[in-house]
Amino acid sequence: MAQPFPALRRDTGDAPLRCAILISGSGSGMAAMIRHQASNTDCGHHTVLVLSDRPDAGGLERARALGVEATSIPLPSDETNSKNRRESHERLVHEKLVSEGIELVILSGYMRLLSPWFIHKWAPNILNIHPSLLPAFPGAHAHRDVLRAKVRVSGCTVHCVDEGMDTGEILAQRRVPVFPDDTEASLSARVKVEEHTLYPQVIDSLINPDVEGD
Numbered sequence: 001m002a003q004p005f006p007a008l009r010r011d012t013g014d015a016p017l018r019c020a021i022l023i024s025g026s027g028s029g030m031a032a033m034i035r036h037q038a039s040n041t042d043c044g045h046h047t048v049l050v051l052s053d054r055p056d057a058g059g060l061e062r063a064r065a066l067g068v069e070a071t072s073i074p075l076p077s078d079e080t081n082s083k084n085r086r087e088s089h090e091r092l093v094h095e096k097l098v099s100e101g102i103e104l105v106i107l108s109g110y111m112r113l114l115s116p117w118f119i120h121k122w123a124p125n126i127l128n129i130h131p132s133l134l135p136a137f138p139g140a141h142a143h144r145d146v147l148r149a150k151v152r153v154s155g156c157t158v159h160c161v162d163e164g165m166d167t168g169e170i171l172a173q174r175r176v177p178v179f180p181d182d183t184e185a186s187l188s189a190r191v192k193v194e195e196h197t198l199y200p201q202v203i204d205s206l207i208n209p210d211v212e213g214d
Helices: 028-039 058-065 082-099 116-122 142-149 184-207
Strands: 017-023 045-052 069-072 104-107 126-130 153-160 170-177
Touching: 017 028, 017 058, 028 045, 028 058, 028 184, 045 058, 045 082, 045 184, 058 069, 082 116, 104 184, 126 184, 142 153, 142 184, 153 184, 170 184
Parallel strands: 017 045, 017 104, 045 069, 104 126
Antiparallel strands: 126 153, 153 170
16 A cells, blocks of 8 residues: 655645546546545545546546536647647646645546646656556556456556556556456446546555555
8 A cells, every 4th residue: 555645735634635536437436536535524535526538437426416617628639730729728737726725646548648748747646546556557558458468467557647558656556357248348347446546545655644545
């Protein structure tokens, strides 16, 4: 389990740490995080914003149903240069996070590789969960790559976000078996069970060194 994270404000019994969850899709991991926070009255972190790069992301309505502000910031349509679009988009995201007083950025199925500029602004207070046992099988198609490699064990990894593709410091991992008849969907479902438990526990332990993890 992760060790105490010096960059984060500790849980001192005052206001919980203000978190934003960035998503691109259905937001199942985001919902699991919010439910964890809501069901633990002494939880030291609280999601105040869910943000997506895709206006049609199903997780936005899911977040609103859970009582959390949810909004999308799509890539600007008036920029034709891809580098300029990326920079303009990330500046808008950064401004929104700052305006909401965000202290920790949680990536959960966010499908954009963040730029060095954004990482410099937020690291090390930006985390991700990846559906493989890093450093094996980074990238957007981890389950496909796991099955093609015919390995017998996969899992999930919570890690700090740096400028690379799933290359940041590993904080914690969970293992799951890979069965001969697995599909990407069945493996994904099994890994998600572990993701939804591990991610909140890691954040608990980062902001409260007295929390016992498994």
